[in-house]
Amino acid sequence: MKSISIRGALASLSLSMLLSSLGTSIASVGLPTLAEAFSASFQAVQWVVLAYLLSITALIVSIGRLGDLLGRRRLLLIGIALFTVASLLCALAPNLWLLIAARALQGVGAATMMALTMALVSGAVPKEKMGSAMGVLGTMSAIGTSLGPTLGGFLIANLGWQAIFLVNVPVGVLAMGLALYFLPSDRSEKKADRAGFDVPGTLVLVLMLLAYALAMTLGRGTLGPLNMTLLLVTVFGLGVFVFVEHTAESPLVRLTIFRNSQMSAGLVMSMLVTTVVMATMVVGPFYLTGALALDAASVGLVMSTGPLVAALAGVPAGRWVDRLGTYRASTTGLIAMLTGACILPALPMTFGVPGYIVPLAVITAGYALFQAANNTAVMLEIEARQRGVVSGLLGLSRNLGLITGASVMGAVFAFGTASGDILQAQPEAIAQGMRLTFAVAAGLILVALVLGAISKIVSRRLIAPC
Template structure:
């Protein structure tokens, strides 16, 4: 072969490494605990995502003074990121199922770290918001694959423990965010709030290249549904903007109603399109599986209960005459309880307790703690232990609920399933902040109590969703898994020696 054809072939060979998942070194692949190394690598992304979520709000004051902007304008630094992340999670998961989850996860780290560096160097607020959207694209590529990589790396009997470690990494990032952010802003400046992501991202890229397994099951994407992506983005953006606008922003009532209507119509059009086209963005058969549908509903409620106190508790503590630093220390009890329960529950609880039972126990514990908080004086002496109990309940609930969802999703669609889980988390996060703000705005002097009552109702709904989940996990039919039968090694851990080289 000579001439232009030979030149094109040579260029393809040179760039093949950019689109090819590399196998792990044999010395790592055959280790009995190789799956733990993969889980630890995924924890980098889990930690970074939650650290970034809880750290950026501390830059608002510096951004306002540095760019001479209003608070409403500065809030778009967070809002643009959140809206983009929620809209891109399912598409990122779908493409990952087709082209490789390890590949997309590593590229997600690359995009996230590069955009973080650009955010730290942004010359204006508008440029900062643009790079936050790019950063959200990288975060979507990571988050859509984090749960999938954990569940397809860990042995089935250790999947809940692995998801617990990942959830603990998220809680640690959430807990350290206020402390690290406050220290960085007060010493090095707001730009280092974004710059801190870069060295962590470099370490994670190297670790992921050597420690993450290649994708063993793929679900080819014959055509990408760009119209479906636009409808999904319109639905999620409209919903979050409507709830935010109803929480006290100077927006006319008719505009809020229009936003809700647009969100509802876009979601109806998205659902209708996914049922009719040959290659949908989201296979709705996944949502017809009871374990997936009830699990996603419960996941949304759980993350709403987790993030609602992040808005509510500082207000309660400062109203009692304490400082913001004290409020941050009090609030740390919640993610600390979450991290502790997520990591040690498997060791202290009887092994015969099912995922469904753990979900119900965790949600009931949350509801009990919120009911006690609602009846208490809301002093620090009450808040600290009750927040720790809420965190403990969520630490029991979240890994088991994620295990129920992912156990009901075929291996070829695990990236899409991970995107659904993280979309539920993103919506729960946003609604936890927005609905608490709405309760505070509408409740007047009793706003704190109304917000607590709302969180109590949500915790009860999470318990109901967990109770409605089936006790056994069955997966719907999917391409590559005829009749819905899951391959035996869907959640298999490390590959065995002899033939493992091809599967990496």
């Protein structure tokens, strides 16, 4: 019976992860249709995706902390309900701005699911099975990402744009039912034992993260005056946040947790590696169309290779983590990513599509292994009462990596092409841009490898007998 409960709990958490990742990818494919339906500009309709992303980025850590205080199961149920209702509101929206508002609300629900799934799986699954559980969550996230464009295109073509939001409703109801039945109840605590919620720290963190996300997304990677101002606001906000957390009686994030070298390194490594993964999504379409002369349908098929490999590799990767241990599995994943990132720019264009797909598959499989190992290592290193906020920090690190990767790696690619207009660039110029981008990507993976090695050495010294 216990085995059935664990599987049921994992199923509910997996569906939550699927919904949150599907929410981004399925909406992206509908932007042209939405622009036509609402007679809106592409710049305006982009906020359908941006509002969702901003909500997740700004709130994921705060929601993780709320879960620690109020009960993670209770808050997850609220998050699933909010996401489901917001999905219905998206489908019923009579104009673009109400749709964007509903998407922002949907992002709050997604942030709740992202922040609490890993925290809850840490309590629902035995430690010796944690790697496998993290692999399952990684698989569901990859399935949501890869399924979105295909499912979204099918639904829009046959049922209209409203269907890309309505499809979340039955899945959300199922996830809520499974969570109600299988997830263990939150432990009751006396009011005297409960810490208060850090409102000032939350407000500062939300504003700081919003400023960074907007700096990275507005202007398509160019550092104009507005972007620079927002980055300065981010730096100033970080200083204010550290001060507020030092002086708060019950801080949102206890800064002492960053003294744990493995956890701190894990968060930074997660951001670096996700930045690299985002580079494949940003650069890939331009390279495939501009350098290899593929049509749109072929590009979509090739680009689906990455998420498909991640989906297939997720569960085996989790089992490898349980067998090898988190450090060896994480290092193996990073070495695989580094190998792919070095092979991809080294192969000449004459290798064609196979010369792109094979290194991409190696990078993605390595990422699946790294992610399962890194998430397991970070979640095992913390106290149970801080699982929510640290799970939120893990989600934030990935989101910041995606945002930074889209902006910075896109800018590196544009610089490498040495062309004012990428769409008019010659095939060799685009190939050169791709080579520079993945040279930078390889450098980021090397930094992650070094950080992992240093954190392991430091942790060994700390636990070594005097």
